[in-house]
Amino acid sequence: MLIQFFQTLRKHGLSVSLTELLDLLAALKQQVIFADTEAFYYLARLVLVKDERDYDKFDRAFAEYFEGVAQVDIAANIPDEWLTPAALKQLTEEQKAALKGLGSLDELLKQFRERLAEQQKRHAGGNKWIGTGGTSPFGAYGYNPEGIRIGQDGSGARRAVKVWDKREFRDLDSDAELNNRSIKLALRQLRRFARTGASQELDLPATISATSQQGGWLDLQWQPERHNAIKVLLFLDVGGSMDDYIHECEQLFSAAKAEFKHLEFFYFHNCVYEGVWKHNQRRREQQTSVFDVIHTYGSDYKLIFVGDATMGPYEIGYPGGSVEHWNEEPGAVWLQRLLQHYPKAAWLNPQPEAWWSHYQSIDMIQQLLEQRMYPLTLDGLNRAMRALLN
Amino acid sequence: MAFQSTEHYIVSPELALAVNAAVTLEKPLLIKGEPGTGKTRLAEELATSLGRQLLTWPIKSTTKAQHGLYEYDAVSRLRDSQLGSDKVHDISNYIRQGKLWQAFEAEDRPVLLIDEIDKADIEFPNDLLYELDRMAFFVHETGEEIVAKQRPIVIITSNNEKELPDAFLRRCFFHYIRFPDADLLALIVAVHFPNIQQQLLSVALEVFFELRELPSLKKKPSTSELLDWLKLLLAEDITPEVLHDSQKKGGLMPMFGALLKNEQDVALVEKLAFMARRR
Numbered sequence: 012m013l014i015q016f017f018q019t020l021r022k023h024g025l026s027v028s029l030t031e032l033l034d035l036l037a038a039l040k041q042q043v044i045f046a047d048t049e050a051f052y053y054l055a056r057l058v059l060v061k062d063e064r065d066y067d068k069f070d071r072a073f074a075e076y077f078e079g080v081a082q083v084d085i086a087a088n089i090p091d092e093w094l095t096p097a098a099l100k101q102l103t104e105e106q107k108a109a110l111k112g113l114g115s116l117d118e119l120l121k122q123f124r125e126r127l128a129e130q131q132k133r134h135a136g137g138n139k140w141i142g143t144g145g146t147s148p149f150g151a152y153g154y155n156p157e158g159i160r161i162g163q164d165g166s167g168a169r170r171a172v173k174v175w176d177k178r179e180f181r182d183l184d185s186d187a188e189l190n191n192r193s194i195k196l197a198l199r200q201l202r203r204f205a206r207t208g209a210s211q212e213l214d215l216p217a218t219i220s221a222t223s224q225q226g227g228w229l230d231l232q233w234q235p236e237r238h239n240a241i242k243v244l245l246f247l248d249v250g251g252s253m254d255d256y257i258h259e260c261e262q263l264f265s266a267a268k269a270e271f272k273h274l275e276f277f278y279f280h281n282c283v284y285e286g287v288w289k290h291n292q293r294r295r296e297q298q299t300s301v302f303d304v305i306h307t308y309g310s311d312y313k314l315i316f317v318g319d320a321t322m323g324p325y326e327i328g329y330p331g332g333s334v335e336h337w338n339e340e341p342g343a344v345w346l347q348r349l350l351q352h353y354p355k356a357a358w359l360n361p362q363p364e365a366w367w368s369h370y371q372s373i374d375m376i377q378q379l380l381e382q383r384m385y386p387l388t389l390d391g392l393n394r395a396m397r398a399l400l401n
Numbered sequence: 402m403a404f405q406s407t408e409h410y411i412v413s414p415e416l417a418l419a420v421n422a423a424v425t426l427e428k429p430l431l432i433k434g435e436p437g438t439g440k441t442r443l444a445e446e447l448a449t450s451l452g453r454q455l456l457t458w459p460i461k462s463t464t465k466a467q468h469g470l471y472e473y474d475a476v477s478r479l480r481d482s483q484l485g486s487d488k489v490h491d492i493s494n495y496i497r498q499g500k501l502w503q504a505f506e507a508e509d510r511p512v513l514l515i516d517e518i519d520k521a522d523i524e525f526p527n528d529l530l531y532e533l534d535r536m537a538f539f540v541h542e543t544g545e546e547i548v549a550k551q552r553p554i555v556i557i558t559s560n561n562e563k564e565l566p567d568a569f570l571r572r573c574f575f576h577y578i579r580f581p582d583a584d585l586l587a588l589i590v591a592v593h594f595p596n597i598q599q600q601l602l603s604v605a606l607e608v609f610f611e612l613r614e615l616p617s618l619k620k621k622p623s624t625s626e627l628l629d630w631l632k633l634l635l636a637e638d639i640t641p642e643v644l645h646d647s648q649k650k651g652g653l654m655p656m657f658g659a660l661l662k663n664e665q666d667v668a669l670v671e672k673l674a675f676m677a678r679r680r
Contacts, residue, residue, distance in 0.1 A: 028571060031571065036428055043421060043426070053414075059574055060575060061575045062575070063433060120436055185538055228483070229483045230477075231476060268563075296617070297617075
């Protein structure tokens, strides 16, 4: 019973287990609800989904299982499944360069409408149809220099038919693979317990010796509790070439967030300059000065950069080299300021280690960091954590 | 016995279903949602409507799972032995029951609220797995096993400050309280202020939702803030016309202190009004 439904959920990436399915069946047997699809929807969601971020996946799976997906306007004509990144397209530099733009925006929109009219099925890969991972100008997660991006911003107006078709929890959906145990275990090496704070624990050895010194008269001794005293400052590269590694970075980030009590994170693009930011949507308005970071977080913080360090050498070495704004001082200066303040630092690079020697910029960063760059693999992570502790 | 909206508390149908399913199947119910959407109130209202005892276990960053079970007060036992008290021979005199123990021993199936579980250490939920699953635990000092007479109704709230472990989530039902839409909100207000003028309410709700729409507000006002604000509006006898005027002019609404909780947000609203006036 409901096996098919269960499998649809798993297909949509919900990690439901047998326990939950049995719970749902038990609830049905107890007649918590009566033949009512909407109530069943709520009940199934209650039992099977454990995080509001998964509500959207559940809505999609539910819609697929119970069909009746009637979608109305043009953007809604494209089901999200077409647009989810089945596999992020891995293109070589030459292929990227070989793709030429198709011309003006009007031209693009015209073609988009024509193709949408022609196209009836889900499509991934290839270079004409709308879908994901392809090289057509339409769709997402693919490469085309002048592409129209569909399916990532959720800007299309969607008219609702049923509750699950409203998909009100779309914003909360993140594809981050949470609770990745192996990453957490690697991060766990970065633990140094220290006794800080108020004395609340009975210190037994000290109490015994103090009591015997008093000739058996009880003299209680207290000590503070043990806490993980490690503090971490995480700088994450976002955008551009880092898009290929979003998945790995999300995993690392969610694991780090769960593991460290003192974790502060900031984003930068390609190389660190005078400002970093905390919200990618508001990166222009709400930048934090790197000086403020240095002054706020003491040098006992461990500094971890995550980035592919793949950029033009100018972006590191020269004033005004940044691709986004005019920087008065070169990125190298800002990196050095950070490294001077935070002696314990490491750079995690999602690029495979074998490719590093091909990029001049990686070499420059390696020198700045005194060879403390490690690949973003479990082994690399272990090495980085060890380096941070030495 | 089904849980429904009461005179003081409005529940959406899906929340009512969630609570009833959790009560029937004897599973802990994990509740998440924006601050101020009535997560803690839910447990209180549930206890009242079922006529059961409510046991609240508020979680802090220093709370340990053991605190919920029992605590062994070794220090006062040592003291008593020094003073030659007779109590000292029975170790159970120094065992203090925690909230879970009280819930297990209660005669009538009680409601146990574990409030803000995300405030505790990462390992805290894992330490409670066995106890919540079997509804039993072991007292090492006396060697007795405490088994629940009946499984208490467990409501757990979280504000999403930390991720909860999978194994823990598997044992719970989960419901996310959405921010109520305008209709539900009007119902909630009607429950709290039965005599509020319809006109004042509709203008107030308009202002309130406009405020929530502002993109870069640090702390979005929620239901409890709205209720506080309405209370002030009524107390100060502010008429719908005054409120409407200030809405048209833009800028800070009367009694804004109830809605905006930090000075950056106040400055933001002022700035927006200033820009609107210049246009």
